[in-house]
Amino acid sequence: MPSSNNSLETDYKSRINRVFQFIDENLDGDLSLNKVAEVAYFSPFHFHRIFKFITKETLNEYINRRKIEQSAIDLLHKNISTTSVAHKYGFSDISSYSRAFKKFYGLSPTAFKEENPNKFSKIRQLESKNGQAYPDQEKYLCLITNLKNWIAMNAKIEIKEMPKMDLAYVTCFGPQNMPNAYQNLIKWATPKGLINEQTKMVTVYHDSFKITEADKVRMSASILLNKSIETSGEVGLLTIEAGKFIVGSFEIGLDEYEKSWTGLFLWMNENGFKKAEGNPFELYHNNFNDHPEKKAIVDFHIPIE
8 A cells, every 4th residue: 555645544444443432342253354354344355454454463463462451451341250250252162262371471361360460560570570570569559559549649539420422533553653643633623613612632551561562452532523524534433432431530641641550440440440441531621832841731531330
């Protein structure tokens, strides 16, 4: 696909958006090349090339990674057996799931669940993955205590029933591509009268930085819609269903996002809440460039059961 053919690339991205949604909704179903190519209205041969061009992974690599990483999130945040997790993500039995998980993370799902007491650090810090051991118990408790204190001082945390939210979005992989995604979204939205002082920007996270390599984390750079509108090209429509959320309100620097998310998930676990199906997201209330201290006024949302 020639890089100069922007209109063709945009059309392809639109079709791949449908594929991402289909895969997310059918991780336990038929995700064969023929089936997924049909969703994108491509021949299997053509789809295979286009998908890898956009995602830098083959379809099988993407699906397998998605299944294993989503299962790891469940092991971390849900009281669920490994057998149930295996069935949820379409594995024929616990043995095939354990083999796939161990190949990806270097240890079995059961060992992962037992040997990962620090649910708030990068999974890839596991000793079996890259040789880095966890901090000793005293240091670990100190880190957690400091994080709790920081969250108490810097966040207003509430449990809220949130209404359904309709979004227009552009997909990107990795935080380095987020500015360009928002730029393309604003370029599309401005002539349609969708950008004004009341417009809310929203970033939806389809993957977790805790378990997914940063450059593979899929995000949706979005704007909140207050009316029905048709989208085209790389701009798609996304709905966040109404439900119960932990909402953490912050005024933070750009270097404090990871600490804020980590602290909010810590608060969730400390207070006995369980993450629900659905994606965490950020809703912004200002342009940090206009803030005298270059801080973002932002609400972080975690869906809970």
